[in-house]
Amino acid sequence: MFASKRLSKELIKLQDKLPPGIALVKADDFREWLMDIRVMDDNPLYSGQTYRLKFTFTQSYPIEAPEVVFVRDESHPIPMHPHIYSNGIICLDLLDRTGWSPVHNVESVCVSLQSMLTSNTKNERPPGDEAFVRNNTQRPRDISFVFHDNSV
């Protein structure tokens, strides 16, 4: 109940007005939403691309962080970034148990990811990407990331 009330408020706002480069794609229920983001400056790594994010909420949202991953399909690649694995899993402190705060919301997460891409200049995946993507069976929320890189 906590989650659905808060999410219905967010949905009304998202349907009304969104920051540039952020679009609501699908929100049929209060469990899983799809959002599209685009990088608005001319960073050559991301220009002309649209990236799709999948938000998965628990009943305890916003006390608990949503699970947020990039999803790939024919028209939406996984953005190249040293903190984004090629399976779409994102290593970002605000999405982790210890970095999340209940005052964040779907829009603020999208804006943070947009800015994480905008400021990046490295055309690379995280170290160990191939092995991680091959072996990882955990859900992103159960992975303990170690946040060590404050430069990106």
Add this chain to the structure above:
Amino acid sequence: MKVTIKEWNAVAAWRWDMPDDDVCGICRNPYDSTCSKCKYPGDDCPLLLGECNHSFHMHCIFSWLRQEAAQEKCPMCRQPFKSKNQEAETQDATPNTSPA
């Protein structure tokens, strides 16, 4: 002319002494409304003001602070969240606990 009042009904309005348009950052309901779990606003669903001057519905901030991941920090500024009133009580109690 003499008027006799036979019956009257008083109507009163109340609101928390807070900025007009503000909502609780956790549930996004107005301060004058309830948290997402309560039915009746007011004393049954009060607000809690932190030392950092951030306030939330008491039920909202408690459900956050109960989480281990919260590390007892304010969701807004990540300073340790302490209720302002609670602090006053602690200070009052200090002289009693000091050695005689």
